[in-house]
Amino acid sequence: MNTTHQAFGDEPHAGPGLRPLYQVVYCSRASEGLQDSAVDRIIATSRRHNPQRGITGLLVYGSGIFFQWIEGPRDSIEELMGQLRRDPRHHDIVTLAETEEVRERLFPDWTMELVQASDIRDVLVDARDTANDAHSVEALTLLLEQLDAGLLGAMGAH
Template sequence: MLVRLLYASRAVDTSPAAIEAILTQSRQHNPGSGITGVLCYGGGIFLQAIEGGRAAVSDLYGHIQRDPRHKDVELLHYEEITERRFGGWTMGQVNLSKINHSILLKYSEKPELDPYAVSGKVSFALLEELMATASIIGRA
């Protein structure tokens, strides 16, 4: 059974090297676990969608909750799915510094990434739009 999980967290270390280390680890670990997804990072905040088998996604989310590189981990949305939305991605990355702020403003009160202030449905819609506008890099 396939599931999709959407969560937000705050980075403990916001240095480019620390963020790149998280992405590198995801890209190395996820294919073997059947995990696909996309990671959006900006202003010290992660917004990540992960997809895969229920056990694999649950295990990964548990690991993220215990990972000292993340704090304020919050589940935004969880659902059973019939097909993957991010099937071609081991872990795509959104570079918010290159995003037109009007896209962010479309989904929130301010032109900044803040999944804590909006619903999981709104956060997922933002990820969908970022995919549609080719704002995601790092395809598998």
């Protein structure tokens, strides 16, 4: 895991003049024949480019499904989502949540972290349990409910 914390200037403890933090949570289907090496390249590229864009988040991949939670400045996230929509490595993008608010980052230390599908529930529970604002707790609780109800496919099956 990438554990170097970077202040992006949009976190509540960063001082006055806070910018809202925009987040998008989506899932998509991997293209036929996608190799693990392609997923590794996605993570490597994200870790190189996300810090300069002020983007943090996590990517879960399992059973042919991507699940991603990204957060940062609206313009950076919208630009990234445009790139993701054109990426041939996946299709059928479904936005699960999209919000903009002044709040703490949920994954401040992760420029992009690959989480195994079997671990997604633990990651979401940990993020919920350490979140300090009600909106983040609510969003994470909803995702956990969707995961437990089977609405996110085979991801996190237990």
